[in-house]
Each structure stands twice: as C-alpha cells, then as structure tokens.
Amino acid sequence: xxxxxxxxxxxxxxxxxxSRAGFFPKWLNINVAVQDVGFFLVGLIAxxxxxxxxxxxxxxxxxxxxxxxxxxxxxxxxxxxxxxxREERCAYCHEFRDxxxxxxxxxxxxxxECHDDPxxxxxxxxxxxxxxxxxxxxxxxxxxxIYSRQPDCVYFSHIAHVNMGELSCDTCHGDFADNEKLxxxxxxxxxxxxxxxxxxxxxxxxxxxxxxxxxxxxxCAECHTKMGQEQNNSCFVCHK
Amino acid sequence: xxxxxDNGKPRHRYGMVIDLDKCTGCGTCMIACAAExxxxxxxDQSDKERAITWMRLYKITNGKxxxxxxxxxxxxxxxxxxxxxxxxxxxxxxxxKLDFNTGIVSQIYTRCIxxxxxxxxxxxxxxxxxxxxxxxxxxxxxxxxxxxxxSPRMRGVVEKCTFCHHRLMRAKEQAYAEGRREIExxxxxxxxxxxxxxxxxxxxxxxxxxxxxxxxxxxxxxFRLLERLGTEPKVYYYxxxxxxxxxxxxxxxxxxxxxxxxxxxQEEWSTKPGRDTY
Numbered sequence: 287x288x289x290x291x292x293x294x295x296x297x298x299x300x301x302x303x304x305s306r307a308g309f310f311p312k313w314l315n316i317n318v319a320v321q322d323v324g325f326f327l328v329g330l331i332a333x334x335x336x337x338x339x340x341x342x343x344x345x346x347x348x349x350x351x352x353x354x355x356x357x358x359x360x361x362x363x364x365x366x367x368x369x370x371x372r373e374e375r376c377a378y379c380h381e382f383r384d385x386x387x388x389x390x391x392x393x394x395x396x397x398x399e400c401h402d403d404p405x406x407x408x409x410x411x412x413x414x415x416x417x418x419x420x421x422x423x424x425x426x427x428x429x430x431x432i433y434s435r436q437p438d439c440v441y442f443s444h445i446a447h448v449n450m451g452e453l454s455c456d457t458c459h460g461d462f463a464d465n466e467k468l469x470x471x472x473x474x475x476x477x478x479x480x481x482x483x484x485x486x487x488x489x490x491x492x493x494x495x496x497x498x499x500x501x502x503x504x505x506c507a508e509c510h511t512k513m514g515q516e517q518n519n520s521c522f523v524c525h526k
Numbered sequence: 527x528x529x530x531x532d533n534g535k536p537r538h539r540y541g542m543v544i545d546l547d548k549c550t551g552c553g554t555c556m557i558a559c560a561a562e563x564x565x566x567x568x569x570d571q572s573d574k575e576r577a578i579t580w581m582r583l584y585k586i587t588n589g590k591x592x593x594x595x596x597x598x599x600x601x602x603x604x605x606x607x608x609x610x611x612x613x614x615x616x617x618x619x620x621x622x623k624l625d626f627n628t629g630i631v632s633q634i635y636t637r638c639i640x641x642x643x644x645x646x647x648x649x650x651x652x653x654x655x656x657x658x659x660x661x662x663x664x665x666x667x668x669x670x671x672x673x674x675x676x677s678p679r680m681r682g683v684v685e686k687c688t689f690c691h692h693r694l695m696r697a698k699e700q701a702y703a704e705g706r707r708e709i710e711x712x713x714x715x716x717x718x719x720x721x722x723x724x725x726x727x728x729x730x731x732x733x734x735x736x737x738x739x740x741x742x743x744x745x746x747x748x749f750r751l752l753e754r755l756g757t758e759p760k761v762y763y764y765x766x767x768x769x770x771x772x773x774x775x776x777x778x779x780x781x782x783x784x785x786x787x788x789x790x791x792q793e794e795w796s797t798k799p800g801r802d803t804y
Contacts, residue, residue, distance in 0.1 A: 382703060385696075385700050386701075438677045438678070439635060439636045441675075441692070443702070445699055446698070520623060520625035521625065521632035522630060522691045525635075
C-alpha cells in the first residue's frame with residue numbers, strides 16, 4: 287500500500303514491472319494491482335458467502351408443521367374427493383365461501399367430513415392414526431403454520447385471481463399438489479414473516495423466476511403489469 | 527373529465543352527496559366511521575387537537591341575533607379530490623395516490639414516513655396524524671370491535687377517510703363469486719351512509735347515470751367546499767339555505783350570487799323543491 291502511494295521510492299520494483307508488461311503506465315505496479323484485485327475478490331466472495339448463505343441460515347428459524355399432510359394422496363382421483371380436474375379437487379378443501387372470501391387452510395370440520403370416526407382410519411398410514419388420536423378424537427384444531435401469510439396491511443382476493451383472472455393455484459403457490467411431505471416452515475426471526483413471502487433467495491437473484499419464489503409487492507405489481515392489469519397497481523387494490 | 531382509464535375500460539368516480547337540510551348533527555356517522563375503520567381512541571378523547579375522527583362534524587351558524595338565528599351541521603369526510611389532490615402531490619414517500627379507477631385517494635400506512643406534509647396541504651383538514659400507537663382499551667371491550675378488514679395504523683403515520691374501501695373490495699368479491707364483474711349501487715355503501723338515521727348521506731358512482739348521486743349533483747342547491755381551489759372534491763353538499771351555501775367558500779363581499787331568486791322559483795323544478803324532483 288505504501289509502495290503504491292509513492293512510486294518514486296521503489297526503483298527496483300518499477301523496473302521489473304516495466305520489463306514484464308511494457309504497455310502499462312509507469313505509475314501502475316502490475317504486481318501490486320494483481321494482488322489488490324485478488325484480495326478484493328477473496329473478500330467479496332467471503333462477504334457473499336456470509337451474506338447469502340450464513341446470514342439466511344441464522345435469520346430464518348426452521349419449524350416443522352404439527353403433523354404431515356400428504357397432498358399427493360388426497361388430490362389423486364381415486365381417493366374419492368369430488369372434482370373433475372385437479373384444480374377442482376384443490377378447491378374442495380381450499381374452498382371459496384358463498385360471499386367470495388377464501389377459506390385458506392381448511393379447519394378441522396372439513397377433515398372430519400371424511401375422517402369422521404376416530405376409531406376407524408380410512409387408510410393405513412401412521413400419520414392418519416396420529417391425526418385421529420390427537421385432533422379428531424379431542425375435536426382440536428391443527429395449529430398449521432401458514433407459508434403465505436401476508437402482513438396485516440395487505441389485502442388479497444383469491445377469487446379475483448382464480449375465477450376472474452383464471453390463474454391456477456400452483457402459479458403462485460408452487461406445485462403443492464404433488465407434495466408427499468409438507469415443506470419446512472421458515473420464519474424470519476426479525477419480522478416474523480415466512481420465507482415464502484420474503485423470497486427463497488436473499489440475494490434476489492433467480493435464474494428463471496417463478497411467482498412462487500417470492501410474494502412481495504414488486505412481484506405482484508410485476509405480474510399485474512405483465513398481464514395488462516396496470517390499473518390494479520393502485521395502492522388500495524392490495525392494501526387495506 | 528375523462529371517463530375511461532388507460533385501458534379504455536369505464537372508470538368509476540365514487541362520490542357522496544350530504545344533505546345539510548336533513549342532517550341533525552347527531553354524530554352517528556362519526557361513531558359508525560370510527561367503529562368500522564378501527565379508528566383508535568385516546569384516553570382523553572375530548573382533546574380535539576389530537577383525537578382522530580375521519581368523519582368530523584362541524585357546526586355553523588348564520589351569525590344573526592336570536593329570532594333569526596339558524597344553525598346547521600355539516601359532516602366532513604375526506605373530499606377525495608379528483609383533480610391533483612393537494613395531499614398526493616406533496617407526499618414525499620409516494621404513500622398516497624389517487625386511484626384513477628375508483629376516484630378514491632388511497633394511502634399505504636406502512637409506506638408513510640410521518641412528515642405530515644399532506645396534513646398541511648389538505649385544505650379541508652381531513653388528514654390526521656397518529657401521535658401515539660393505536661389504543662383500544664381492553665377492559666372496555668373495544669378490542670373486540672376491531673375489524674380484520676382494515677389494518678390498524680401505527681404511531682407516526684397519517685390516516686384519513688378511505689370511503690370504506692374494504693367494503694368495495696367485499697362487494698367485488700361477492701360479485702366475482704356470482705360471476706359478475708361490476709357491482710350494483712347498493713352493494714357498496716360507506717358505513718356513514720348506512721348509519722345516518724335521517725339518510726342525509728347518499729353515496730354512489732358519479733360517473734354512472736343510474737346512480738342517485740349523479741342526479742343529485744346536478745341540482746342547483748348542491749355545492750362543494752372551497753370549490754374554486756380547483757381540486758374537484760367528490761363530496762357534495764346539498765342545502766336549500768343560501769347562507770349555508772355561502773359558507774362553503776371564501777367569497778368577497780357581494781361576490782356570492784344567491785341561487786334562489788324569483789326566476790328560479792318560477793321554474794318548474796322549484797315548485798317541488800328538494801331532492802324529490804330528481
């Protein structure tokens with residue numbers, strides 16, 4: 287560092303540099319420059335690893351759902367849930383109420399429409415047994431952790447997107463219907479929001495970004511603009 | 527005024543007509559508004575400098591001596607100015623915006639930085655600042671009235687009347703569930719409109735000729751507050767009394783021209799005075 291600031295004080299080095307790379311100006315010591323760039327790159331990569339790998343690992347707490355739910359099993363046509371298409375079978379449990387509001391994650395009474403008898407399980411999985419013992423027999427709601435819970439100030443109308451916009455569920459939620467195991471719920475320790483809202487990558491760099499990767503305001507606005515719905519980017523369309 | 531948005535779809539312009547002849551000053555609109563929109567209370571609610579009332583009731587008199595004294599009350603929500611709302615143009619955080627499709631001046635509370643420029647810019651005093659965090663005394667049961675459809679405001683942000691925007695969203699969801707895209711007049715009414723015991727408030731789409739408001743605003747008795755500022759408020763007032771209409775703006779002496787004089791009285795509409803004509 288001292289050398290580079292005062293090039294006149296180091297005659298031996300500057301001679302060596304000029305013989306190796308003739309076209310570099312005299313004041314630039316190429317050895318020192320290469321060293322500096324190298325140190326910078328090492329520092330940058332170390333900082334990126336800390337920022338993009340270590341920090342998210344510390345920031346997000348990993349929690350498992352109170353019990354597992356096999357979406358693939360329930361959405362398959364031979365289990366007996368009403369509906370021609372897969373979307374319709376999704377909407378059997380994740381239903382719209384008569385006034386157009388969305389029920390979200392179903393309550394226990396939706397489950398007990400089929401799993402009504404705690405004594406006789408419909409299948410033979412250990413999860414169902416656990417579910418019947420812990421929740422159905424006592425009439426206790428399952429304390430699900432909700433992956434896509436938005437902040438208080440956000441308004442979202444499912445029916446506007448599903449019925450009017452003709453989007454399918456997996457456009458925004460990812461292909462949940464093929465999951466045999468519920469993913470780990472990751473909660474931001476500072477804000478309390480799920481990683482599905484903040485985005486799976488803290489860097490914000492996605493190769494081929496899908497709506498299911500992130501659910502922030504910019505992502506909503508980006509899709510509205512892409513779909514030719516710029517008028518829905520007004521504040522009160524999504525805020526309350 | 528443009529009647530279509532950029533996509534060529536018809537735009538709405540929600541507005542309100544308040545009949546000052548009917549208003550008795552009971553204050554039900556203020557209470558209904560506060561309950562509907564999670565407006566917090568203060569331990570000392572009588573401190574009117576700090577208390578938040580989206581819908582505020584003013585009392586005006588004609589200033590005459592006893593036998594001629596007349597009093598009128600007028601409720602003042604946000605005017606939802608249609609032409610360059612002063613609060614929007616001064617907002618440094620772009621936290622408030624005129625929604626061109628509904629004509630409602632909207633605000634994102636979480637984006638507001640609390641500089642209170644909008645409060646200073648609003649000529650109607652319709653904006654209120656949260657000096658403290660929202661307060662809903664638990665022992666009084668006020669927290670049980672909180673509506674999940676309106677987000678409570680935090681300390682340090684400005685808030686104002688939203689024309690009960692969540693009711694519009696609720697009506698839209700209902701319409702979508704029934705396969706409609708447009709909503710009916712009666713499906714979207716603000717809380718103050720519904721609560722008013724004498725039905726002095728009429729609410730609807732000013733751009734829709736079928737809605738009652740769009741007919742009422744053509745009446746010569748309707749006026750707007752500080753109309754000559756050019757902010758085009760969407761809240762109209764109706765009064766058959768000249769002194770009330772005169773107080774709606776800052777007129778120079780002799781500048782105000784009374785609506786009601788002989789030639790008007792001879793017109794056919796004025797033989798059946800009031801709103802029933804329309």
